[in-house]
Amino acid sequence: MSQIWVRPERVQQNPLFTDDYQAILSNDEIDTVVEVLGGLDPAYDLIKAALEHNKNVVTANKAVVARHLTEFTTLAREHHVKFYFESSVGGGIPWIINLERALRIDQIDSIHGIFNGTSNFILDEMTETGAPFDVVLAEAQRRGYAEAVPSADLDGDDIENKLCISASIAYDTEIKPNDNLLKFGIRNVTAADVSFFKKHHWVVKLIGRSFLQDNRYNFVIEPTLYASGKIEAGVHQNYNYVGLRGTTIGKLSFNGQGAGELPTAHALIQDLLDLELHMEHLNRAFQQPLELGNDSKLLDYIIRSEQDVAALLPDYEVTKEEADYWIVKQISASAAHKLIQQLSKTEKPLLAAISQQRS
Amino acid sequence: MSQIWVRPERVQQNPLFTDDYQAILSNDEIDTVVEVLGGLDPAYDLIKAALEHNKNVVTANKAVVARHLTEFTTLAREHHVKFYFESSVGGGIPWIINLERALRIDQIDSIHGIFNGTSNFILDEMTETGAPFDVVLAEAQRRGYAEAVPSADLDGDDIENKLCISASIAYDTEIKPNDNLLKFGIRNVTAADVSFFKKHHWVVKLIGRSFLQDNRYNFVIEPTLYASGKIEAGVHQNYNYVGLRGTTIGKLSFNGQGAGELPTAHALIQDLLDLELHMEHLNRAFQQPLELGNDSKLLDYIIRSEQDVAALLPDYEVTKEEADYWIVKQISASAAHKLIQQLSKTEKPLLAAISQQRS
Known part of the structure; x- marks a missing residue:
């Protein structure tokens, strides 16, 4: 049997609806709870209670998974049930x-x-049409791509959740969203910025990237410039393009619909089918002791600022381009983000890494 | 226990080596045969015998899978074993x-x-460097990407095998390589062609495409032009980029290493792990009755020919561009390929579809 937990005022609308979660928990005929609320409260409590009542949990909720992956995985193992979350990323x-x-x-x-x-749609539209940020954001909201309060998409919080989940699995460690992870969103990108990038045959994308080196993991979310003709530059509209690099498989990336009703439902049902068919997902403990470090790779960055970036970064090779655009050579992500945070106190500066991707 | 079947002259090199395939077949401790010979003979006989002796078969051999998918699948089912072939595509x-x-x-x-x-490497190098076909082919051979006799890569036979396997699974039907499938390779692509495409901001790729419409499947392998900035145009070097379109998942594509020792071994071992973990692959019968039809979609094509293409295609809108380049508007793949076959009797013409891909 199935039941659907809803707000009290909706209970009458459908015989499957109930507002009594305890009844679901104590119903032995229900072996799996599908959580699609979003947000931490009450999702965290509902998932925890379901696992404690020996029910499998399938969720699309990236915010709660990113923060409680280890706890939920451990709880599921203790109660001999499964915790699956394909649709969260x-x-x-x-x-x-x-x-x-x-x-x-x-x-x-x-x-x-x-x-x-959402952020890819905004940057792609700005690149294709030259329109300003606010106009394109309004269009994204009109199409239902962006929320009324779109900060999770614009400031990188959504990517942070997804990269935490992915990197935790990849490195078998626990990485939760926190203030030490480097994150700079697209809120400050202007039509003039996009036009400057275009003139230099760059396309700007909001990229999440993490890599492992010497027991330290890098973790950065930032606008990144790709030479037009690179594959990332060809990811248009609201598509996602996510990839990994493995020892024998090499670089493997996926291009597809990263959101939307039908694709998300598809991923939820894949998890339910795996439960039904007893196809067990990988068992991870997330216990690998790793430190965060964002200094191990040097990149060139573009920084737009009204201030004298060369004077602020005396130890780096800094050249001024037209207007307020500075190129900083071979700087670590942490040093670049430290500067941009300082600049942000008095203006709305931009930072963009220049990708050295070869293929 | 494991044994490795080799040519008689190599048997002495390793205690695991044997040239006695019958001994492998009658050894009850061996439950799985991994076939990595390539080619049809003796691979077909070896796979058939292994399945008939109740052994699982894992193969990387696209040529034999494309021609015997239904037979091997049926045989495996009858003998309660598995036939897996992830690494073949x-x-x-x-x-x-x-x-x-x-x-x-x-x-x-x-x-x-x-x-x-291999063909992507050749076209990409020609596009990046402007070098002629023969020079780039020699470089591909030097790097080990292309065989000494490279016809399977250049003429589309390799793609035909992979598209037959993929479409047979997708549509649950039997599609084997045959002369009615439309196929035109890259052997005739010249440095002048690539330069002409570049001038029009096109990048040329050798594409396999199949789609289903009204119980007919289209099946075409041909050079295809993408506007630079489209994702396919950004697939460089010897990478593959393969995709599907589904009812709820939408468009989903994969970018990665389509060949090479380690990636191929990775895929073989994935199949072996699925066997070990009893993760059963999808069961297909390939019995859906579908007809081949390549007339249901009209595209614009570029044709390079010394002949008067406008006169040869009086029913179409044909415009002559510079030199011998003709643009034919809204023609079916079958009509375009029929013309190119006719032209090929007296010259080395080129045909390239113009993609209408929007994202």
Whole structure:
């Protein structure tokens, strides 16, 4: 039998509806709870209670998974049930299952890509049409791609959740959203910025990237410039493009619908089918002791600022381009983000890494 | 226990080596045969015998799978063993497993992409460097990407095998390589062609595409032009980019290493792990009665020919561009390929479809 937990005022609308979650928990005919509320409260309590009542849980809720992956996984193991969350990252893209399958054989040392369709739609539209940020954001909201309060998409919080989940699985460690993870969103990107990038044959994308080196993991979310003609530059509209790099499989990436009703439902049903068919997902403990470090790779960055970036970064090779655009050579992500936080106190600056991707 | 079947002259090199296949077949401790010979003979006989002796078979051999998929699948079912072939298409890309997983929920009505890394390497190098075909082919051979006799890669036979396997699974029908499938390779692509395409901001790729419409399946392998900035145009070097379109999952594509020792071995071991873990692959009968039809979609084509294409195609809108390049508007793949076959009797013409891909 099935029941659907809803707000009290909706109970009358459908015989499957109930507002009595305790009744669901104590119903032995219900062996699986599908959580699609979003947000932490009350999702956290509902998932925890379901697992404690020996029910499998399938969820699409990236915020709660990113923060409680270890706890829920441990709880599921103790209660001999499953905790599956394919739809929490990449929407319809079979990302979690393929990451887990690759890990049956390979070590994965890098997770990277376009994890958020809304910000990709906004940057792509700005690039294609030259329109300003606010106009394109309004269009994204009109199409239902962006929420009325779109901060999770614009500021990288949504990507942070997805990259935490992916990297935790990849490195078998626990990475939760926190203030030490480097994150700079697209809120400050202007039509003039896009036009400047275009003139230099760059396309700007909001990228999440993480890689493992010497027991330290890098974790950065930032606008990134790809030479037009690179594959990331060809990811249009609200598509996602997410990838991994493994020992024997090499670089493997997935391009697809990262959100939307049908693709998300598809991923939820894949989890339910795996439960039904007893196809067990990879078992991880998330116990690998790893430290965060964002200094191990040097990149060139573009920084737009009204201030004298060369004077602020005396130890780096800094050249001024037209207007307020500065190129900073070979700087670590942590040093670049430290500067941009300082600049942000008095203006709305921009930072964008220049990708050195070869293929 | 394990044994490795080798040529008689190599038996002495390793205690696991044997040239006695009958001994393998009658050894009850061996429950799985991994076939990595390539070619039809003796691979067909070896696989058939293994299945008849109640052994699982895992193979990387696309030529034999494309021609005997139904037979091997039926034989495996009758003998209660498994026939898995992940590595036969897309190398390290988990293509078959994800196609099959999508089919647990969706109807798949289109299979398309860059299925051959060697031809992609050649076209990409020609585009990047402007070098002529023969020079780039020699470089591909030097790197080990292309065989000494490279016809399977250049003429589309390799793609034909992979598209037959993929479309047979997608549509649950039997599609074997045959002369009615439309196929035009890259042997005639010249540096002048690539330069002409570049001037029009096109990038040329060798594409396999199949789609289902009204109980007819289209099946075409041909050079295809993408506007630079489209994702297919960004697939560089010897990478593959293979995709499907499903009812709820939408468009889903995979970018990765389509060949090579480690990625291929990775895919073989994934199949072996699925056997070990009793993760059963999708069961298909390939019995759906479908007809081949390549007339249901009209595209614009570029044709390079010394002959008067406008006079040869009086029923179409044909315009002559510079030199010998003709644009034919809204023609079916079958009509375009019929013309190119006719032209090929007296010259080395080129045909390239112009993609209308929007994202």
